[in-house]
Amino acid sequence: MSTPEETPVRPATETVRLEIPARPEFLGLVRTVVAAAANIEADFRDDRVEDLRLAVSEATTNAIEAHQLIGLDNRISVRAIVSDDRIEVVVKDKGKGFDPEKLDIMPDPEDPQRLFFENGLGIPLMRQLADESDISTGDDGTTVRLVIYTRSYL
Numbered sequence: 001m002s003t004p005e006e007t008p009v010r011p012a013t014e015t016v017r018l019e020i021p022a023r024p025e026f027l028g029l030v031r032t033v034v035a036a037a038a039n040i041e042a043d044f045r046d047d048r049v050e051d052l053r054l055a056v057s058e059a060t061t062n063a064i065e066a067h068q069l070i071g072l073d074n075r076i077s078v079r080a081i082v083s084d085d086r087i088e089v090v091v092k093d094k095g096k097g098f099d100p101e102k103l104d105i106m107p108d109p110e111d112p113q114r115l116f117f118e119n120g121l122g123i124p125l126m127r128q129l130a131d132e133s134d135i136s137t138g139d140d141g142t143t144v145r146l147v148i149y150t151r152s153y154l
Contacts, residue, residue: 016079017078019075021073022073022075023064033080034087037080041087051129059146060076062123063144070096076091092142097141126146131148
């Protein structure tokens with residue numbers, strides 16, 4: 001039997017790193033890894049983990065499209081950092097940067113004009129689903145940071 005001094009203590013932060021080819025076939029893997037990382041901490045509500053999976057899927061899809069648009073073979077980096085109060089997921093690509101503040105304004109969901117927008121819904125969706133979202137972009141690519149908090153910190 002182990003004494004309290006010998007019992008391993010889980011670190012306050014766990015990090016999972018994943019690098020994927022810029023191909024849509026790897027989206028399921030990213031969603032699975034992010035959900036598994038979130039399940040390390042039992043206090044995440046299932047609906048919030050699903051929100052995060054969807055937001056990360058959108059960020060990863062955008063990264064894949066950015067790479068494919070200019071024919072890059074570089075891998076996309078996904079990092080999930082789990083701590084007692086949150087899970088933070090960072091998606092990085094090497095595509096051409098863009099200005100997230102200059103995105104087209106989407107009509108309200110009830111507006112019939114919304115039906116004419118096939119693209120451009122991912123970033124507003126990410127911002128809606130995550131408790132925090134940051135997008136930084138430049139000549140060396142784009143980094144999307146998404147955070148959800150555990151139920152005990154809401």
